[in-house]
Amino acid sequence: MKIVIAGGGAAGFFAAITCAENNPGASITIIERGKKVLEKVKISGGGRCNLTHACFEPKELVKFYPRGSKALLGPFHRFCSGDTVDWFEKRGVKTKIESDGRMFPVTDNSQTVVNCLLNNAQDLGVKIEMQTRVENITPPTPSNQKWQIKTSGNKTFQADKLMIATGSNPKIWQLLENLGHSIVKPVPSLFTFNIKDQRIDGLAGLSVKNVAVTIPNSKLQAIGPLLITHWGMSGPGILKLSAWGARILNEWKYQFQVKINWLGDSNTETAIQDLQQLKNQIPGKLVISNAQFQIPIRLWKQLMTATGIQTYIRWGDLSNKLINKISLELTQSSFQVNGKSNFKEEFVTAGGVDLNEVNFKRFESKIHKNLFFAGEVLDIDAITGGFNFQAAWTGGWIAGITMAEF
Numbered sequence: 001m002k003i004v005i006a007g008g009g010a011a012g013f014f015a016a017i018t019c020a021e022n023n024p025g026a027s028i029t030i031i032e033r034g035k036k037v038l039e040k041v042k043i044s045g046g047g048r049c050n051l052t053h054a055c056f057e058p059k060e061l062v063k064f065y066p067r068g069s070k071a072l073l074g075p076f077h078r079f080c081s082g083d084t085v086d087w088f089e090k091r092g093v094k095t096k097i098e099s100d101g102r103m104f105p106v107t108d109n110s111q112t113v114v115n116c117l118l119n120n121a122q123d124l125g126v127k128i129e130m131q132t133r134v135e136n137i138t139p140p141t142p143s144n145q146k147w148q149i150k151t152s153g154n155k156t157f158q159a160d161k162l163m164i165a166t167g168s169n170p171k172i173w174q175l176l177e178n179l180g181h182s183i184v185k186p187v188p189s190l191f192t193f194n195i196k197d198q199r200i201d202g203l204a205g206l207s208v209k210n211v212a213v214t215i216p217n218s219k220l221q222a223i224g225p226l227l228i229t230h231w232g233m234s235g236p237g238i239l240k241l242s243a244w245g246a247r248i249l250n251e252w253k254y255q256f257q258v259k260i261n262w263l264g265d266s267n268t269e270t271a272i273q274d275l276q277q278l279k280n281q282i283p284g285k286l287v288i289s290n291a292q293f294q295i296p297i298r299l300w301k302q303l304m305t306a307t308g309i310q311t312y313i314r315w316g317d318l319s320n321k322l323i324n325k326i327s328l329e330l331t332q333s334s335f336q337v338n339g340k341s342n343f344k345e346e347f348v349t350a351g352g353v354d355l356n357e358v359n360f361k362r363f364e365s366k367i368h369k370n371l372f373f374a375g376e377v378l379d380i381d382a383i384t385g386g387f388n389f390q391a392a393w394t395g396g397w398i399a400g401i402t403m404a405e406f
Helices: 010-022 039-047 058-064 069-078 081-090 110-123 170-178 236-244 246-251 268-281 297-306 320-331 387-403
Strands: 002-006 027-031 095-097 102-105 127-129 134-138 147-151 155-159 161-164 183-189 191-194 207-214 221-228 232-234 255-261 333-338 340-342 348-353 371-373
Touching: 002 010, 002 147, 002 155, 010 027, 010 110, 010 387, 027 155, 039 110, 058 069, 058 387, 069 387, 081 095, 081 102, 081 387, 102 110, 134 170, 147 161, 161 387, 170 183, 170 348, 183 236, 183 246, 191 236, 191 333, 207 236, 221 236, 232 236, 236 246, 268 320, 297 320, 320 333, 371 387
Parallel strands: 002 027, 002 161, 027 127, 161 371
Antiparallel strands: 095 102, 134 147, 147 155, 183 348, 191 232, 191 340, 207 221, 207 255, 221 232, 255 333
């Protein structure tokens, strides 16, 4: 049996290894257009590789996927986060859980994961062809029962079974459309917001732990840490919002208002009460130099300046009008977003092969027998935290098991 896997990333390698383990006689070839394989694994998590997330219940895990949650529920019952941890630990990669639930190799080095996948694939006889770009795919015909994969360098690979694990690749999506598959229009997901505003000017690198972020005229809301950057705002709270709002924010051409509640789940009325208490408790202290609510002092000063608080005003001098202005600034700060920036190199795309055309018990095409998919080539994506890799491991494992069948 000849199996060709297009794409030398997480899903492709996981499928190849799983298939080889379950069918040692199969001839398996990974073809990769780049000079290196597993590049996204290498750079992920700041070079540490966020393997998966410590969410071990399928019903809870699917809640982290803006697209693909329904399709992944069954597959996660077969291969979930705990299975990923077991798989890597059995192959010498010990993992650890961080306080936010993200899981990394204990080495804190993504090369540990890359080496594990490379060595296992090579030990099992998986062939790896790099700098080999897919140019055309011809399905089996009555006269030729095999898939024909024409690649750069005028090579042609023949396969009984073909798996596409090429990630966000417009050329491959076009070839799949030629084969009769529908492609959901790809748009960016997991991006940061470009914001120019005096309130955050000069504060790059500063973070606030628990911030509520909402976008008016939508149902989009998220809560989590917020990071101020040179170009605007990032951090888990912003990235969650960008994932869930990938399509609508694309329609708006990334021009919109965002509201920030620096106090997290506190509302304006609660903030007014807290500020009144501070007025009574520390009347002699200067407002602008006494940061409250765990807001970093540099941000506090700029927010207070925006409300019109002068440097000499003390807590005891605050009028009800000023207290109201401060509470609104703390709980309903409005910022204009003008554009987006990619989140490091860990870009993620919303869009891909229409999920209605895939049998998720096998990760096989419903249109073509012996055509398989896994990873970001599908219209599946998640927020940050190891969830995108988990979808790749699960899809790769199930596709690998299925392709190993005689």
